[in-house]
Structure formats: structure tokens, C-alpha cells
Amino acid sequence: MSNTVFLPPRHYLNEEYGIASWLLTRDHKRIGLLYLAAVTFFFFIGGAFAVLIRLELATPVGDLVSDETYNKLFTMHGVTMVFFFLIPAIPSVLGNFLIPIMIGARDLAFPKLNLASWYIYMIGGLFTTYAIVTGGLDTGWTFYTPYSTASSTSNVISAALGIFITGFSSILTGLNFIVTIHRMRAPGMTWFRLPLFIWSHYATSLIMVLGTPVIAITLLLVATERVFRFGFFDPALGGDPVLFQHLFWFYSHPAVYIMILPSMGVVSELVAAFCRKPVFGYGFVAFASLGIAVLGFLVWGHHMFVAGQSVYAALIFSILSFLVAIPSAVKVFNWTATMYKGSIAWETPMLYAIGFIGLFTIGGLTGLFLASVGLDVHVTDTYFIIAHFHYIMVGGTIMGYLGGLHYWWPKISGRLYNEWLAKFSALVIFLGFNLTFFPQFILGYLGMPRRYHAYPPEFQVLNVLSSAGASILGVGYLIPMAYLMWSLRYGRVAGSNPWGAVGLEWTTTSPPPMDNFAVTPEVTWDAYDYQSAAAARQSTQSG
């Protein structure tokens, strides 16, 4: 590789200038960056609520905020993070940017629809932000009825409409991805030559398309019931609140897989690239994504073990929930098998990938505790649940997201960030995360319930540890924000393939040109073909 690399003279960032060229763009790469700005904004809003929650919980008595305010804080933390950060983050930012490039296409199948998805997301965001700034929402992110439809005095309707609207952004993004992956692959890019990132986004898109409409209609029913007193979910009017829980979790459990599957796709790319090896058992990993997507639709009842569903239903949901562990474990085993005897390069993205594998394993194994009915009854609505799903959503999804963002940042921006600072902050995030959430497993097992702003004094030590960890984690998230922005202007020019990785995205310039490739590539190799790549490098060096 030559030492002097230059930015290409023309690329998607300098092709056009001005606000209109961004707000009216149909280029998938620019739309990816629009999403990057939006989800980062919501991430820090949601993070601010988390800061207040952890501050309140530093002492056993409710001294910082009132109990009602506390209800609003954890609700708005959940709503913002789940619907406006975790679900859109990887698909809308990295997926949008990378899917067409990885399959050798010029754009997604429906570029205008893609831009429309962003606007729909922003309109949904506006509704929810309106709900937040005009008094907030206190139902919990789960909107459980009849509290949400009959009792709560907070802004249920605008928040529910916001999520309803944003859901269509998710649906249309999924639709765009499915059609693109089916119809836009470059010549020679067969299904089994696709990068695993594509497979996992395909599986994610299936869930987006099939799950999201159900939460949309459910929240519409909640909003209308609140206005017109319809009586779908309010027992006082003849309704059934458990029906709401079924409908809600039919989407909201698969939604967890919308969050984690794209992250798994990122990790597959990172592990292969930094071990210089093809992913072990490619087909198994690809089909594990589909397996998770399908099984994910059959396990929602494990959220309702104490909600009055029948014993037999609970039994079946329990068994099905255990089954999800199989494809998940296939992935973890295959990543570790890929690393085995690989020449591992310890660059920042790989640190995140390894962090992901460890934290996801803990999150996944504690998920098995929760799938078993007996134990779940003991820890239902305790901090054990909080710790479990934060290991999946923060330890899993955000680790994968940051790893991917660091890996493809040179492709997105054309420049490299400060590697030392990046490694340092990856470490800070890993330590901060574990200090925040591991104590919550213990707290939950000891019986500390979730969603209270005060707690018995014997829980204080662990809570202080958790709050201390949260402040470290917060700093860890701010550092990348700073050096990534800095690199946009001052970073070293990356060149088209700074990591020496294979994959179509590394064959085009960084940043890529407007239509991604000067000539549509013709694919004659499998994914992660590091052996031929190494052979080719050797022959050019000797030649």
C-alpha cells in the first residue's frame, strides 16, 4: 500500500453543496448521514434522561425528583432510546450507507421512498418531542393499559402517534432493503456470496415489515380508546388489558431482534476483517439470522408469565424462548471459531466486536434465566430484567453500532480518527458499561423492583456503583463524538481500503462517488475471501 493517499476529487460529499442538496437528496449515503445526525440527537436526549435517573438513584430516598417526575424520566428514556435510537440506528445509518455498496448497486431500489422514510421518522420524532416538552409521558415505554388509556394524565396521545408515525419509517426502510437485496445485486453477487451484514439486515427487514404494523395498529387503538372511551383494553368498559399486552409484545419482542440482528451483522464483518479469515460456518451464521427472525415472532409470551396467561401458554412460550438461544449461540461460537488461529489485529473496531461478543453472551445467558418460568416469576419487574436487556441493547446493539461506525468511518468520511483515543474510549465504554449494569443483576436478584425512585438503604452501595459506572459510560460516549467530528476536518486521509479488508465497499474510493462505483462490479469471489486477497497482495509486492 502506498504511503501517500489522496481524497478522490469528486465524491458524494462534495458533489453538491447547500442545505437543499442534503434535505432533498435521494442518495442513500447522504440519507444515511441524515439519519446519523437524527439518531445521535435522540441518543443524547435519551441519555440525558438516563443521567437524571442514575442521579436520583444515587441515594435511597427520593430527593432529586418527585415520584411522578421519575415515572416520566424512565418512560421518556425508554421511548426515546427504543423507538428513536436503538431500532433505527444501525439499519438506517450503516445499513442505508452500506447495503447498496456491499451488493454492488448504485442506490437502494426506491431512493425517494428512502428519503420519505427519513422525513416520516423526523415527523414522528417531532410528535414525541412535543409530548416530552409539554409535560412528558409516564406510562412506561410499554404503554400498558388501562393506565395509559384511562388513568394517566400525561401526553399519551401525541407520544403514541409519534411512535405510530415513526413505525412507518421503519416499515418503509425494511421494504426498501428487502427489495434492494432481492433485485439490485451486482452480476455474480449470489445469495451465498453476500456479506453476513446483508443477511442480518435482510432478517431485520422481515421483522420490520411484519412486526411494526401490529404495534402501529395497537397504539392507534390506545390513542382512540383514550379519546373516545372505546373499551378495547379498559376492563371497566368490558375490554381486556391482557389483549393489549399480547399485541404490544407481538411487535416489541421481535423489536429486540430488530436491534440486535444488525449489530450481529456488523460483528461478523469486523471479526472477519480483523482476523483476516472468512467467517467460520458462513451458511450457519446466515441462516441463524433468519432463524432468530422467525423464532423471535413466537416468544412474546415470556413477557407475560405473571400477566395471567394460561399455564400451558407459559410453558410453550418458555420452550420456544429457549430455542432462540440456539441460533444466537451458533453465532457466538462461529465468531470465536473465526478468531481461533486468526491473526487478530487489535484495532478499535475489533475491540468493540470482542466487547460485543462478551456482553451479548452475558445478556443472552441471563435471557435463559428469564425464559424459565419459575425463575422469571422471582425476578419479574426487578433490576435483573433491566440489567439483562441493557446487556443486549447497550452491550450488544450500541457496541456493534460503535464498532461499525469506527470500521466504516474512513469509508463514510474519507478520513481516519485518532486510533489511540478511539481505543481508550472503547475501553472506557466497556468498563463503564459493566460497572453500570452488572450491579443491577445483583440488585434485581436481591429483589430491588424497577421503576421506583426510592429504595431500601441496604441497596445503596450497589446503586452508587451503578451510578458511578453510568458517569464513566457517559464520558465514554462523548469522547468518540468529539474525535469523530475532529477527524472530519483534520483526520489523516484514509484511502480506499485502510484496513486491508475485502468486500465491495473497500474497492471503491473513500468517500465513494455519487453512484458508488465507476463501473458496476462483477463478483467472482465468495465473501471474506482473505486467502486470495493475501495471495494477490503478495504477488503485487513481489512483482
Place this chain on the structure above:
Amino acid sequence: MTETAHSALAHQFDSLGQQTDAGSLGMWVFLATEVLFFGGLFTTYTVYRVFYSAGFSAASHELDIVLGTINTAVLITSSLTMALAVHAAQLGRRRHLLTLLVLTMALGTVFLGIKGLEYSHKFAEHHVPGPTFQFEKEYFRHAQIFFSLYFIMTGLHAIHMIIGIGVLLVMWVLAWRGKFTAEYFAPIEISGLYWHFVDIVWIFLFPLLYLIGRHA
């Protein structure tokens, strides 16, 4: 690679065939979403139908079966004219296409008109859920849930019809301008898919809402 660069070919596609395939797959995926969207309502309906079958039957008898049946016939006919419109587009018969699109939109409008008439009857009879709702005491709550579902399900269906008529209007303008030829008529075909889907939803709504316990 592009054989003949057609004016309708978008830059991200290599050929018109690829573009058509992508468009129709996109619509099928969207219809899958729609099935699940209405599916949530059908599930809710089924649950309460089982819980409160007597009340649902009593409330169902208040619906106007004559108007409902006429509307079903109107909608099925509109599916026929839509299918014929796609056929006309395939053969490149512009005049036929324009006429059949107008017929389809007209039938859709008749359907909405009759639906509106039914709604106004329900208002007059105090069968709209809310503070003014009236029903025999025994089934008051259950009938209110039935009518809530009736209005939401038929209302969402009507919104889909209105969108469908809007889409066909756009298609009519494009066809009038001569945008479609025997080799390029994908938008007509895809709009047709949507129209048929909306009709099929009604084919499920009609028996579920109007025909409960009619045989008894």
C-alpha cells in the same frame, strides 16, 4: 448494458425489467405489512367475538345488510374493471385504459358514498361509540366494543379506498399524457395490486361484521 434507455428508467436500475420487478416486489412486501396491520384488528375482533358473541350478534343485526351487500357487489365489480384496466394497459389500448380507470374510480366512489350513508344512519340511531351511544341494556358494553371495531375497521378500509382512488387518479393523468405503452405499464399493474388488496380486506370485513348469526 441497457438495451434501450427508456425515459421511465430510473438511474439505479439497469433495465426496465429490473425496475418493474422491483416495483411489484415492493408492493407485495407492502401488502404483507398491510395484512399484519389489519391482522391486529382482526385479532382484536376475534377475541371479543369469542368473549361476547351474543352481544356481537345483537349489534351485528343493527347493520344494514342490504347496503352492505350492494357495496360488496360494487367493490367486486370495481376489481373486475381494475383487472380489465391492467389488461388494456398490457395491450397498449390507451382509450380503454382511461375508460376503465374512470369506471374503477367511480365504483370506488359509489362504495364510499354508500358507506357514508350507512355511517349517517348509525349517527342517527346513536350507534356511534361515545357518550351518546345507546343500546339495549343487556349488551350495552359489548355492542359498544362491536361498533368501535366496526368504525375503526371500516374507517381504515375507507381511508385505504380514498388513497386507492387518489393513486388511480394519478395513473389516469399519466395514462392521459401517454406515459404508458405496451412495454411499460408497471405502475398500472402495481396500483392494481393495491386496489385488489383493499377489496379483499372488505371481503373479510363484510361477513365478520354484517353476517354474524344471520342464519339463525
